[in-house]
Amino acid sequence: MTNIDLYQSIQEEKNTAQxxxxxxxxxxxxxxxxxxSFAVWGGLKFYNSFLNKKLVxxxxxxxxxxxxxxxxxxxxxxxxxxRMDIIKxxxxxxxxxxxxxxxxxxxxxxxxxxxxxxxxxxxxxKGDTLTFTAITDSFKSLAEQILSLKKVAYFKNVEMxxxxxxxxxxxxxxxxxxx
Numbered sequence: 770m771t772n773i774d775l776y777q778s779i780q781e782e783k784n785t786a787q788x789x790x791x792x793x794x795x796x797x798x799x800x801x802x803x804x805x806s807f808a809v810w811g812g813l814k815f816y817n818s819f820l821n822k823k824l825v826x827x828x829x830x831x832x833x834x835x836x837x838x839x840x841x842x843x844x845x846x847x848x849x850x851x852r853m854d855i856i857k858x859x860x861x862x863x864x865x866x867x868x869x870x871x872x873x874x875x876x877x878x879x880x881x882x883x884x885x886x887x888x889x890x891x892x893x894x895k896g897d898t899l900t901f902t903a904i905t906d907s908f909k910s911l912a913e914q915i916l917s918l919k920k921v922a923y924f925k926n927v928e929m930x931x932x933x934x935x936x937x938x939x940x941x942x943x944x945x946x947x948x
Contacts, residue, residue, distance in 0.1 A: 855890075858890075859890060868923075869923070869948065872921055872923040872924070873899070875921065876914075876917050876918045876920075876921045876924065877903075877914070877917070878910065878913050878914055878917050880905055880906060880907075880910045881903050881904075881905050881910060881914050882903060882904045882905070883901055883902075883903050884901075884902040884903055884904055884941070885901060885902045886899065886900075886901040886902075887899070887900045887901070896947050897947065897948050898945055898946065898947050898948070899924070899945070899946045899947075899948055900930070900943065900944070900945050900946075901943070901944055902941065902942070902943050903941075903942060903943075903944070904935070904939050904940065904941050904942075905939065905940050905942070906938075906939060906940070907940070908940065911932070911940060911942055914944070915927060915929060915944065918944065918946055923948055924946040924947065924948050925946070925947045925948065926945075926946065926947040927944065927945075927946045927947075928944070928945045928946070929942070929943075929944060929945075930942065930943030930944060930945055931943050
């Protein structure tokens, strides 16, 4: 019977020793996690200050460069950006200016002088339209010009605008055509 008591007391000592070792290791793990957390926090704090210094430097560089650029250059940049936006809008429509001007050239008959030409893209009511002002010598040429534009499949909804006679006897007219 004494062996049993002795054996139990050794087992209890082992259990208490294991509990003590676990407590010491647990405390070490908690301290390690705490030190690691502070190290990460300090590293992030340092990196944040580094990025803030870099941001201040970049902002000062932007302000110095924008002071160097005068108003006329800024207008050119804004105009260029506006043109790029219009081009991006027209890319899906695949409007080829060479094809368009080629069709227009084919439709203009001899004896017609183009005075001005205006393109309107994306009009909600009429769609894409061409409005041009031209000068001719006779009403016959004017009528032939309208028929010529109507024959070209590229143009649709060809309409006559105003017609006026100039002081020198020439006829000035406006034609609107959708495309």
